[in-house]
Amino acid sequence: MLAVAAVSQSSVDPLAGLAVGERPEPSVPDGWTTVAVRAAALNHHDLFSLRGVGLPADRLPMILGCDAAGVSADGEDVIVHAVVGDPAAGGGDETLDPRRSLLSELYPGTLAEVVAVPRRNLVPKPASLSFAEAACLPTAWLTAYRMIVNRAGLPSAGGGTLLVQGAGGGVSTAAIMIGKAAGHTVFVTSRDASKRAQAMKLGADEAFEAGARLPVKMDAVIETVGAATWEHSVRALRPGGRIVCAGATSGANPPAELNRIFFLQLSVIGSTMGTRDELADLATLVDRAGLRPPIADVRPLADARASFVKLARGEVFGKLVLTVSPR
Numbered sequence: 001m002l003a004v005a006a007v008s009q010s011s012v013d014p015l016a017g018l019a020v021g022e023r024p025e026p027s028v029p030d031g032w033t034t035v036a037v038r039a040a041a042l043n044h045h046d047l048f049s050l051r052g053v054g055l056p057a058d059r060l061p062m063i064l065g066c067d068a069a070g071v072s073a074d075g076e077d078v079i080v081h082a083v084v085g086d087p088a089a090g091g092g093d094e095t096l097d098p099r100r101s102l103l104s105e106l107y108p109g110t111l112a113e114v115v116a117v118p119r120r121n122l123v124p125k126p127a128s129l130s131f132a133e134a135a136c137l138p139t140a141w142l143t144a145y146r147m148i149v150n151r152a153g154l155p156s157a158g159g160g161t162l163l164v165q166g167a168g169g170g171v172s173t174a175a176i177m178i179g180k181a182a183g184h185t186v187f188v189t190s191r192d193a194s195k196r197a198q199a200m201k202l203g204a205d206e207a208f209e210a211g212a213r214l215p216v217k218m219d220a221v222i223e224t225v226g227a228a229t230w231e232h233s234v235r236a237l238r239p240g241g242r243i244v245c246a247g248a249t250s251g252a253n254p255p256a257e258l259n260r261i262f263f264l265q266l267s268v269i270g271s272t273m274g275t276r277d278e279l280a281d282l283a284t285l286v287d288r289a290g291l292r293p294p295i296a297d298v299r300p301l302a303d304a305r306a307s308f309v310k311l312a313r314g315e316v317f318g319k320l321v322l323t324v325s326p327r
Contacts, residue, residue: 001025003112004304004322006050007061014050015312020304023063026108026116033073033119035080036327038131040110040301041067042311042320043139043170044249045102055105064104065111069125069134070324077131079283080110081121081276082138095273102273111304113324123280126287136293136319137282139273140170141178144222145282146274147171147244148178152220153267158183163218163236165189165229167199167207168317171246173294175222176202178282181289187214189229198317202294220244227251234260242267294318300325 001023008017028034046064049055055062066082084107085100087093094100103109103117125134154160164175167190179186180203188199189210196207208214210229217238223229226248233243234257245268260266274282285291296318299307307320 001113002301002324003063003108004065004301005061005063006055009050009052009055009057009060011051014047015305015308017050018305018308019061020302023061023108023112025114026063026112028116031118032116033122034114034116035068035070035072035078035122037068037070037110037113037115037324038326039069039135039324040065040322041135041139042307042322043067044311045139046104046111046308047312049104059106062104063108063112065109065115066102066104067135067138068110068115069131070115072122076122077125077127078122079125079134079137079279080115080117081123081279082110083273083275084118084121087275093275095275111301111322113301113327120276123276123283126283128287128290129283129292132295132298132321132323133293134283135321136295137286138279140319141174141286141293142274142279142282143246143271144171144174144178145285146278147222147246147271148175148182148184148220149281150278151242151244151269151271152222153242154182154184154220160184160219161187161216163187163189163214163221163233164204165221165223165233166210166225166249167204168192168195169224169249170319171224172222173199173202173318176204177291178285180204181285181291187218189232195317217241222246224248225250227254230254231257234266237264237266239264240266242269244269244271246271295321297321298323
C-alpha cells in the first residue's frame with residue numbers, strides 16, 4: 001500500500017528521513033480492525049518523529065500520522081481516535097494510561113491507504129463533515145476541546161473569558177472556534193497582524209499583539225507556546241484563574257512566576273489529547289454548531305512531501321490534509 005514513513009531521523013534536516021512509497025499493510029491484532037483511509041491530516045507530531053523526538057530509532061521505518069477519517073471494515077464512515085490506551089489503566093481515561101501511545105509511535109500511523117486501530121477507537125463521522133474536515137479533529141481539535149470543555153473550569157453554560165495564545169497553530173485555531181461555540185468571550189494574541197486578522201474572521205472577540213495589556217482579566221488561558229508567552233499568560237488571569245497547557249513550542253522552562261501563582265491562587269493544568277468519548281462529543285458539537293476546521297491545503301497522499309515542506313516552514317493557517325482515493 002502507499003504510505004508516508006519516517007525511515008531515518010535528523011534534528012537538522014528532518015525531511016531527509018521522509019519516504020513516500022509502498023509499505024506492507026499493517027497487521028491486525030485481536031480486538032483491532034482496519035480503516036480504509038480517505039483523508040489524513042498532518043501535525044507537528046509528525047515532524048517531531050522525523051527529528052527523533054518520541055520515536056526511538058529502533059522502531060524505524062514507521063508510518064507517520066495520527067489523524068484520519070475513512071471507511072471501516074464494516075462499511076461505516078468513521079473518524080479514527082489516535083490514542084492507543086486502556087481506559088481501565090487510566091482510571092477510566094485512556095490518556096492517563098501510563099503505557100498509552102499515539103498512532104505512529106508504537107503502531108503504524110494514518111498516512112497510508114489503510115490503518116489498523118483498536119475497534120473502540122472508531123467514532124462515527126457526522127454526515128455533515130467531509131472526510132477532509134473530519135480528519136482534522138482527532139489531534140489539534142480534540143486537544144483544544146478537552147482543554148476548554150473539561151480542563152479550563154469555564155462555566156458549562158458559557159459566559160467565561162478565554163485567552164488563546166498564539167493565533168495560527170492547529171490547537172489555537174480550534175480553541176477560538178470551540179470557545180465561541182461554547183458561548184465564551186475569546187481573546188487571542190499573535191505577533192503577526194495577518195494571523196490576528198484571520199483569528200477575528202474565525203470569531204475571536206478581540207485580537208492583540210503578543211504580550212499586550214488586556215482590557216479585562218481572563219478566567220482561563222489556552223497555552224501552547226511556552227516560554228515566549230508564559231509571563232503574559234500568568235499576568236492575564238483573574239484571581240483563581242487557570243492556565244491550561246498542552247504545549248511549549250517556544251521553550252519548556254520559563255520563569256515559574258510562583259509568587260503570583262500562589263498569591264492569586266492560580267492553577268496550572270496540563271492537558272494532552274482527549275479520550276475516545278471526548279472525540280465523539282467533539283464530533284457532535286462540530287456537527288450541531290456547523291463548525292468547519294480551516295483547511296489550508298489539500299493534496300493527494302502521493303504528494304505528501306510538499307505538505308511536509310509547508311508544515312516545516314510554518315507557512316500555513318489551518319490544517320494540511322492528504323487524501324486517498326478508494327482502492
